[in-house]
Amino acid sequence: MSCSCSCGGNCPTLFYACSGAANTGYLSDSVARKLMKDGFGSMTCLAAVGAGLSGFIETAKSAQNIVLDGCSVACGKKIFDANGLSYTHIVMTDMGVEKGKTEITPDLISKISLEVTEKTPGVVA
Numbered sequence: 001m002s003c004s005c006s007c008g009g010n011c012p013t014l015f016y017a018c019s020g021a022a023n024t025g026y027l028s029d030s031v032a033r034k035l036m037k038d039g040f041g042s043m044t045c046l047a048a049v050g051a052g053l054s055g056f057i058e059t060a061k062s063a064q065n066i067v068l069d070g071c072s073v074a075c076g077k078k079i080f081d082a083n084g085l086s087y088t089h090i091v092m093t094d095m096g097v098e099k100g101k102t103e104i105t106p107d108l109i110s111k112i113s114l115e116v117t118e119k120t121p122g123v124v125a
Helices: 022-036 044-050 054-061 075-083 106-119
Strands: 015-016 064-069 088-091
Touching: 015 022, 015 044, 015 054, 015 075, 022 064, 022 106, 044 075, 054 064, 064 075, 075 088
Parallel strands: 015 064, 064 088
Antiparallel strands: none
16 A cells, blocks of 8 residues: 555555544544454554654654544644644545434444545555
């Protein structure tokens, strides 16, 4: 797999998920966990990047980063922008999920997980 990170290709895929209090945060977290379980990459800590922990930031510099935000507040995007990190950004509410309304089911998690893999070049199991 190749990526646009600073490593020059064959980078690991890392998922960073909003885990906010709303159903959309729960969905983004669940999708990241499913993608990790299914072998599409690893999930790592968005909060650690937000806290400025150097090890997490350095790791992100050498990875294909997929930021899964729950809603348009885009906390994950803002964290990555503030740290000057490259990423692909996916927002759950842009995928037909209504914040505070849509029930998060296993079928929805599977559907959104598939959509993420289709929207993210280079993410393969």
